[in-house]
Amino acid sequence: DTGVSQNPRHKITKRGQNVTFRCDPISEHNRLYWYRQTLGQGPEFLTYFQNEAQLEKSRLLSDRFSAERPKGSFSTLEIQRTEQGDSAMYLCASSLARGGGYTFGSGTRLTVV
């Protein structure tokens, strides 16, 4: 297992376009988390899945954001009608349910121009 994998590493998009990011967690981890991080801040929780079920979404996650984890393995995060304020690093992490540490992927850096 090579850890948590995220694609793409970088994405530049024009305002108003839709973007989709992918996260492949550690295979035996059943929890998967999405975070957003801006410069000089800690990660900000967006949503998490236990297996294929999306158990919690942050109130900060507007209707333009949607996440899926269709078979309880990889996950996608889609942002529709991107805005400049969406520019950030999007981090994915996985863990075993309720215990242990969280392993992060390398992140996807989104720039909206």
Add this chain to the structure above:
Amino acid sequence: GQNIDQPTEMTATEGAIVQINCTYQTSGFNGLFWYQQHAGEAPTFLSYNVLDGLEEKGRFSSFLSRSKGYSYLLLKELQMKDSASYLCAVRDSNYQLIWGAGTKLIIKP
């Protein structure tokens, strides 16, 4: 509300020792994590404390006092590669991680 406080920036000298403090107020407590994050990279796990006391792992140690809502990360024999941000995070009663904003550590030769 939930709050994690840590200093914004610290400077130390190569070979020295530095202590990064973290205080927290959260709804419940199920462990405290320290992560290291180099600029432009993802956080990497350093330590985990769930019981009071000191956990030592090589040059890095982490201390927890649950009654005081306080933790520190101690870095010994500092190396230039230790220049990074250090993030404190608490897992609350819902098993969600609450993150501090991070402490940027600058190491000078």
